[in-house]
Amino acid sequence: MLAGTTGCSRLRPKPHREYVYVMAKETYLRDRVAAVSNRTADVQNGDRLLVLDHGRRFFKVQTDKGAQGWINEKMVATQSIFDQFAALTKEHEKDPVVATGVVRDDVYMHLTPGRETEHFLRLGEGEKLKLLRRATLPKPVPPGLRAVAPVVEKGKVVEAAPPAPPAMDDWWLVRDSKGNAGWIYSRLMDVDAPDALVRYSEGQRIVGAYILNKVYDPDAPQDDKNIPEYVTVTSPYTSGLPYDFNQVRVFIWNVKKHRYETAYRDKNIEGYLPLTVTMASDPYSKAPASATVAPTYNYRVLADDAPPVVPDPVTGAVVPSKTILKTYRLEGNLVRRVLPPDATPPDETHPEPVVKKAKKAAVHRRAVRAKRRRR
Template sequence: MTANRSFRFLCATVALTSFVWLAGCNRLRPHPAVQYVYVVSKDTFLRDRVAAVSNKVAEVTNGERLEVVEHGRRFLKVKTAKGAVGWLEQHAIIEQPVYEQFVQLQQQHAHDPVVATAVLRDDLYLHDKPGRHTERFYLLPEADKLQLLVRASVPKEIPPQALPLSRTRKLPSDHNVPAAPPPPVLEDWWLVRDSQGRVGWMLSRRMDVDVPDEIAGYAEGQRIVGAYVLARVYDPESSFPDKQAPEYVAVISPYKDGLPYDFDQVRVFTWNTKKHRYETAYRQRNLEGYLPVTVGTQTFDKLGSEPVFSFKVADGDSVALSPDGEEHPARTVTLTYRMEGGLIRKVLPPGTNAPAAVKSPAPSRVVHSRHHNRRHRSKK
């Protein structure tokens, strides 16, 4: 009996030791990393099963992070932060690598200067790159306030049914040669930042640039790209709430996408305290101007502190490629002007006696040769 008891005790000890060892191995074995996805739809529901008839488990909204529980063929089983578990179609989410692209975009442009502000016309997605078929994530609501950071132009994708029929032209040798394809139609996109600091690309024609109502009627059929307050003058008979009339510098361009520059005209609007209206104190046309426009004050000998504004223009036709693949002028010149009373005078660099020449491009040749400068291209 004693031998049997000893044998049973030994077996139990071995079994217990094996169980503890296996449990320890399981604890040491690395667990698979938790996988997350993010809701790209405006709002949708989790379902209790993948079937024609199913029950709603929970509602999820754009930008919400979900933990992946199980992969299906076209569906994912996910869990919300509140613990609700259900099935969701894959087209309603983006995966972690795409989410990281938007995080990097926000970090890279966190401190970019704001060149203008705009209001969104209706709900619209932010994209990771310019283009209608690029990845999208955040859905911004109608009337959201946006900060405009960078403009880019990309070829507009035309559906096949809208393409013109191919044509041939007759040569003296009776050989039919296909006609040259028409140049691509370009559309403008803006890199924007919303009120929550989220950054992405958005189609420009779906937003309205903030333009002061008091000068909007002076655009003369052109598009005011940005308007910046230079100074304020007191007029007790004005309709402004504080009786301080703002005076603006505005940059203007034609209503056309794909231009190789941001603006081609600068105007300064000053307030006439006798007639109680705005007047154009300065206008410069035929520019190849680039945002941003900077506004501030500068101290001058014998004049004291005066309002000043600066902007850049292209210097030559050569172009360079930025790190994000966007072409821009290889050389630019910064032009600075001051407002002295109601007059606008150019600020010359130190040691300069004569005004520097302002580049005015030839109407067609120069603009056409640099027509692609603002296109956004991916790296090869």
């Protein structure tokens, strides 16, 4: 009889195990759901807890070490949310890194861009990040401010002025130091850039800084005498832009003056990440200097005949329909664009109107004459 009972128990399916995961930075389990309770265990963000029982707004759980207690349901993420984050990490585990950054303050990783979207893992201040892609969405507005009420003047209803464009929020899909992927609010992180270059940003936000080359300077003030030379991409301090950057700048090291100097600048462009750096020769040139391998970088800009880029209203993705690949080489202290012989560079879109040099000089002369008359 005992043998038969044992056999039946082996065929009986095991009960389903339910898990939840701690969302709070730090919290604790309590021995009862009451105004006065005892602490039974401390738990941290990301810890897995086995659910033993359900109460009103609380779960009775057990830690991996066997400690049991009650925890508020607002402090944990469900298995479904955990699985969705795992799927997001798997989906983007091989995405190219377009820049690196660091967390400015404690911040949650979100499942999708947006302040009200599901979140789970919490990153601490100083956490290193790998940036994968950007998204931009309208900033949430209180419901009472959304409607534009008509204006009444002298007993007549006058249509109100159209509302201003909505304020936007930028979000970045990132990987943390453990390889987990998620979206974070852009203003809670900084892109990694050397302090020596930040002073030259001229009021622009540094979007990425990439090493092109290294030169040896025995009299450099730095401890490391192998000084890196950089190509940087920058943008205005404005969220919701239809491009990733509007300026590219190459910094070389002046061995005589022991400082960085600008070797080349590409301004007033609508550029898109990634910017790629390689060592390559010029495939179009027959000159001996160009045949040698040199630091080469390329990036894409919006073509002149492409329609304006509009962020996707649901995902926030910024995807241009037609771009132009621009490639440059650093040859010594000179930067030269790589183009086929006798080729004319294709036209590209500019965020600001292009002022021709002759017209610009005329405007300058008029300004000088006007200044003299005021004297």
